[in-house]
Amino acid sequence: MIEVEASNRSGAEVDEAAAVALAREVLAAEGVTDGELGIAFVGPDEMRALKREHLGVDEPTDVLSFPLDGTDPLPEGEPRALGDVVLCPQVTGDDWRWPLVHGLLHVLGHEHGPAMEERERAHLS
Numbered sequence: 001m002i003e004v005e006a007s008n009r010s011g012a013e014v015d016e017a018a019a020v021a022l023a024r025e026v027l028a029a030e031g032v033t034d035g036e037l038g039i040a041f042v043g044p045d046e047m048r049a050l051k052r053e054h055l056g057v058d059e060p061t062d063v064l065s066f067p068l069d070g071t072d073p074l075p076e077g078e079p080r081a082l083g084d085v086v087l088c089p090q091v092t093g094d095d096w097r098w099p100l101v102h103g104l105l106h107v108l109g110h111e112h113g114p115a116m117e118e119r120e121r122a123h124l125s
Contacts, residue, residue: 002027003036010041012089019100026104026123027082032071035080037107039087039100047088062091063099065106083107098124 004023006016019039027037042050044060052058054066067083074080085103092099101123102116110116 001034002032004039005037006039006041008041009046010043010089012041012043014041014089014096016041019096022097022100023085023104026101027108029123030105030108030119032080032082032108035069035082037082037104038084040084041087041089041096044088044090047086047091050086060088060091062096063087063103065103067107067109070107070109 002024004020006020008014008016016039019041023037023039027035047060047064048058050064051061054064064086065083066086068081070082085100085107087096087099087103089096098120101120105116105119110119
C-alpha cells in the first residue's frame with residue numbers, strides 16, 4: 001500500500017487531499033504499489049533556503065524532489081521510503097499538478113528529457 005503524507009506550511013490554501021490522490025494515481029500508474037511518500041507545500045522563503053542548501057542556487061522554485069529508495073530492490077520486509085516532493089504554491093500558482101507529477105517522476109529516478117515529458121503529459125491527460 002502507498003502511504004502519502006501531505007503537509008501545508010506555505011500559508012496558501014492548497015487542496016492536500018487532491019495532491020495525495022494525484023500522487024497515489026501517478027505512483028500506481030508507474031507500477032509502485034507500496035511505499036511511503038511525503039508531500040510538503042512550503043512558502044517561498046523556505047523553498048529558497050532548500051534550493052540554496054541542496055542545489056547551491058539562491059532562488060525559490062516550483063518543486064524540489066528528495067528521492068530515497070526509489071524503485072530499487074529492498075530486502076524482504078523492509079518498508080520502501082520513496083522520498084519527499086516539496087512544492088511552493090506561491091511559485092506554481094493554482095496549477096500545482098504538473099510540478100507534483102514532475103517531482104514524483106524525479107523521486108522515481110526519471111531524468112529530464114523527452115521520455116519524462118511524455119510521461120508527465122500522460123499522467124496529466
